[in-house]
Amino acid sequence: MKTLFLLAFCTLLKYTGAVCYSGSSPVLCRDDSCNGSCTTDNGCTCNDGITNCIPTGTLCPMDDNTCCASLNDLFWDNDLDCCTDKPICNPGCFSDETCVIENNVTSCICNKTIYSGLTISGLKPSVNCDGGTMIASVSQCKLKQLGYNYSSFHLINDSINCTYIYPENIHNVRVESIQVKAVIGWCGNTVKDNSSKIFFTNTLHIDPFRGPLITRNPIVFNFTCEYNLTMKTSLNFALNPIVSSVVIPSSGPEIGSFTVTLAAYSDAQYSVPIQLDEEILVGSNIYLGLFSPNLDGNVFALRVEKCFATPSSNPDDPNNVLFVSGGCAVSDNIESTVLENGISTEARIQINAFLFQGFSQVYIFCDVKICNKTNSCKGCNVDRSLKADLPQLGIQLNLQANDDFGSSGHHTAVSWPMLLVYLLGLLSLKLF
Structure with missing residues (x-):
């Protein structure tokens, strides 16, 4: 039974990739010889008020990397309630990203293994037709994986008055979004209607990253929103x-x-x-x-x-x-x-x-x-x-x-x- 428990514990450590700091220099704040505490202003120190210590358990009310990073290039792990050598990004990474250390600073980068084998045919924008605004969104990591520049989003009419792009979080994925007013004649909108509905269509253009060689064509997506037509709502579309x-x-x-x-x-x-x-x-x-x-x-x-x-x-x-x-x-x-x-x-x-x-x-x-x-x-x-x-x-x-x-x-x-x-x-x- 003990053997099974040990195997399960080792598997868990391998999966998480993190082990709590257990060294003696710096000393753990909970050590009897330290009996330390942590404050936002002074960080983590022993009861002598001079010796710095490593937080653990409930002795880190700041809930961030301040004490861990300043003492031993460690990172506070919320799940384990301790400092570990596993990079922890604050704020945390999205579901298709991973936290890495670059130039002694943690940052979130796209996890390439998630989108391995992705092709343009599998890249489709999500469209939100809430209210009088159409919003088309595409995963930033998917675009990077395929070699496309998400900051190049533009419509048929690419003037500054028609370009409303911004990053946001949708289902724990970092996406780039562009807003389009559902208004007749606005920035290249095409409109069709029947007796009960009105349909607005526009086109999203995404350019590849620039380089010495051109190996990709721009991506073009048509996206459409439909709205119920009433005497009142039709005014919103004019x-x-x-x-x-x-x-x-x-x-x-x-x-x-x-x-x-x-x-x-x-x-x-x-x-x-x-x-x-x-x-x-x-x-x-x-x-x-x-x-x-x-x-x-x-x-x-x-x-x-x-x-x-x-x-x-x-x-x-x-x-x-x-x-x-x-x-x-x-x-x-x-x-x-x-x-x-x-x-x-x-x-x-x-x-x-x-x-x-x-x-x-x-x-x-x-x-x-x-x-x-x-x-x-x-x-x-x-x-x-x-x-x-x-x-x-x-x-x-x-x-x-x-x-x-x-x-x-x-x-x-x-x-x-x-x-x-x-x-x-x-x-x-x-x-x-």
Whole structure:
């Protein structure tokens, strides 16, 4: 039995590669003749306060190499609770690294035996698609083993504004990572979408280490992230979406404040937001989306009471066109459809793009409210109990006349106030 125990102990020592220091010079702190102690300020000394000693067991509260290294080029082993001659790196090495002594200093280097036989075909980046950021990561040691420089990470667009690289620890492996914003048009992103998801793809380039001979080609990885598309999330994927937000109070027995956002989209799925610098062709469809992300849809609903358009940023501009009133579409020279209103945390309105005579911008204003579902949020009746001033959101759209539509397709709006001025002008000409 003793023989078996001895064999097992020797095997353990061989596996760990470490043996506790048991010499007498310097003396062990626990030795009766020393009876030493260790402090952060003074290191490890015997009870005479002069003689240095080697820590062991509980007599090394610093938990680092300070005492071991300064006295006898030893290293503190946390597992054995003693000083050993086995190199111990602090902080510790990752799972694919080993600790060595270089120039009397311990450092972590890649363990080449782990990745022996590795080929480029076995080198694949891990991809994290958390939130609105794509992160591609590759093991630093794998790249070194294959002769590639992990610090050379870059995208299709390798400008400084598109290069966000950094080292990190993933599953106890040191990796190099690069961040990519999941935004349409950002740094070479290519985008595909369907009715429910949007897919972002970019390309990671890694160069080989430079030398007198070129023996390797750069590595190129395409990586893709997919995200669920909603009216709200699609705004996160646009560089400069047209949006407006306002904080409004709720009505009913449960009082609170909620943020409501108005945005413009170019598709019926509300997945492609219209950008600030984008010009919209007269006659094309514009989809107005309103939503309140922090609204409890089981209790409350978002209702649009009124929407109108003006040629200026002044909502009181007398030259205006009304296209939603009392929660429903109205006909005032503009084609409009209320697709959803007063039944959920979202409202959807479709209008046909138009121009005011002599203007290239159209300003859209919508009056909204939060109503309790126990009351009527739906229907086309104007709520007479509402205050005169409802919370209002406004956005600006840039329009461009489309000559291909012909004169009947320009949808140039002439409001009732402007028409009245025109008729009065004709009457005055007849009088004179």
